[in-house]
Amino acid sequence: MLEVPGRAAGAASFSKIDFSGCRTVIAAVSGGGDSLALLFLLKEHLARHAPGVEPVAVTVDHGMRPEAAAEARAVAALCEEIGVSHRTMRWEEAKPATGLQQAAREARYALLAEAAKEAEAGLIITGHTLDDQLETFAMRKRRGDGRGLAGIAPATLYDGSLWIARPLLEVRREDLRSYLRARGVAWHEDPSNRDPKYERARVRSLLADRSGPDIHEESIDEIGHAAAERVRQGTSAAALIRRHAQVVSPGLYRLDREFTFCEERDAAIYALRILLAVIGGRSQLPDQPRAAALLEHLSAPDARATLSRSVVEARQDGFYMHRELRGLPHAAAPGPGEIWDGRYRIGAGVAQGVEIAPFGKEAAEAWGAPDERGRPALSRAALAAEPALLRGAECLGHAPATPVAGPWARFLPSFDLAAAVAVAELVGGTPLPPAPLASHPTQ
Numbered sequence: 001m002l003e004v005p006g007r008a009a010g011a012a013s014f015s016k017i018d019f020s021g022c023r024t025v026i027a028a029v030s031g032g033g034d035s036l037a038l039l040f041l042l043k044e045h046l047a048r049h050a051p052g053v054e055p056v057a058v059t060v061d062h063g064m065r066p067e068a069a070a071e072a073r074a075v076a077a078l079c080e081e082i083g084v085s086h087r088t089m090r091w092e093e094a095k096p097a098t099g100l101q102q103a104a105r106e107a108r109y110a111l112l113a114e115a116a117k118e119a120e121a122g123l124i125i126t127g128h129t130l131d132d133q134l135e136t137f138a139m140r141k142r143r144g145d146g147r148g149l150a151g152i153a154p155a156t157l158y159d160g161s162l163w164i165a166r167p168l169l170e171v172r173r174e175d176l177r178s179y180l181r182a183r184g185v186a187w188h189e190d191p192s193n194r195d196p197k198y199e200r201a202r203v204r205s206l207l208a209d210r211s212g213p214d215i216h217e218e219s220i221d222e223i224g225h226a227a228a229e230r231v232r233q234g235t236s237a238a239a240l241i242r243r244h245a246q247v248v249s250p251g252l253y254r255l256d257r258e259f260t261f262c263e264e265r266d267a268a269i270y271a272l273r274i275l276l277a278v279i280g281g282r283s284q285l286p287d288q289p290r291a292a293a294l295l296e297h298l299s300a301p302d303a304r305a306t307l308s309r310s311v312v313e314a315r316q317d318g319f320y321m322h323r324e325l326r327g328l329p330h331a332a333a334p335g336p337g338e339i340w341d342g343r344y345r346i347g348a349g350v351a352q353g354v355e356i357a358p359f360g361k362e363a364a365e366a367w368g369a370p371d372e373r374g375r376p377a378l379s380r381a382a383l384a385a386e387p388a389l390l391r392g393a394e395c396l397g398h399a400p401a402t403p404v405a406g407p408w409a410r411f412l413p414s415f416d417l418a419a420a421v422a423v424a425e426l427v428g429g430t431p432l433p434p435a436p437l438a439s440h441p442t443q
Contacts, residue, residue: 025123027058062108091107122163163436255319330357340399
């Protein structure tokens with residue numbers, strides 16, 4: 001296996017990844033230096049430590065460069081030479097005029113997940129390195145991104161079911177290239193990695209100019225501290241959610257009064273941010289200062305506020321929260337597995353000619369029932385924003401849908417697994433699979 005100096009020593013052994021239960025593992029291989037090194041290292045590790053697990057290399061051709069098809073063919077030829085199965089997945093959809101890199105990232109993981117499903121693979125492995133980690137940290141630090149300073153997670157759950165692991169996050173890019181040179185393996189360089197129109201390319205160039213070990217050691221320490229703090233806060237927030245939050249009727253949540261008196265103020269604010277984003281179907285948590293101000297505001301007897309598309313009302317027996325009616329999806333016919341309003345994953349069984357839309361106030365009056373605590377007005381307000389089946393103007397009742405946690409519906413970093421598990425329990429979502437890593441709390 002690869003031997004690398006200092007902090008990265010032994011990281012490429014994949015010893016932190018649990019391959020048990022896997023028959024097949026997908027390796028994301030673009031043909032660049034990082035991913036080719038990943039392929040060889042993974043193949044060696046599985047042969048030594050998990051001989052029953054088969055690696056399958058998958059190359060995603062985004063269709064954005066004329067050279068990409070030839071690069072995919074080169075990877076396929078190399079894989080045939082070393083006895084590894086290979087598949088090329090092509091992004092066929094029209095490319096957006098804005099947000100191209102983000103769209104390409106979404107497409108890449110969707111195609112990797114599709115390949116994993118067809119190969120019955122239980123895990124995807126990518127070749128993100130310590131250099132990628134340092135670049136990500138530098139970009140986020142410029143934006144003052146608090147939680148984001150934890151950097152790239154060692155594993156991420158995709159679409160609630162498939163884990164993506166990154167075993168090379170402690171290995172320098174140049175060490176991987178030295179490894180390939182020693183094996184006589186050539187790789188290609190993606191020109192976008194040097195294109196200054198992309199933020200990451202600019203940051204990469206800047207970090208290359210500031211390559212002193214002290215600078216990198218300081219950043220690595222900051223990343224480690226931020227990651228540990230994020231896990232700690234998530235675990236504390238999970239405990240508060242389990243202790244103080246409950247669902248009292250469809251779409252209506254209640255927080256105990258005691259929640260505002262928690263001694264762990266930071267954890268309470270974090271838990272509130274999570275709940276607001278989940279109830280509002282947001283992919284991002286509301287910012288910390290506004291959530292902190294809301295928590296203070298709730299001390300008033302009849303406090304009412306809206307934040308992150310969530311309505312919060314203080315009542316004598318607690319704080320009630322539900323999705324506001326603004327910005328709800330229009331009537332449409334989403335397919336099974338699609339996410340509706342960031343809050344629900346649509347199930348099968350929607351008949352032809354039937355659409356999914358919010359209940360609305362009128363249908364909520366007809367279909368709603370008083371909740372156990374006698375808050376019928378709140379229950380109807382919450383139900384009005386829930387997904388319903390419509391045939392024309394006729395409401396047929398609740399849509400077949402499973403709750404999801406908006407911030408993590410598509411991508412769940414392993415840092416946040418404890419909080420996400422608590423939320424899944426609260427909303428009645430699909431249980432989340434454990435991370436394929438050691439030392440990540442799930443309770």
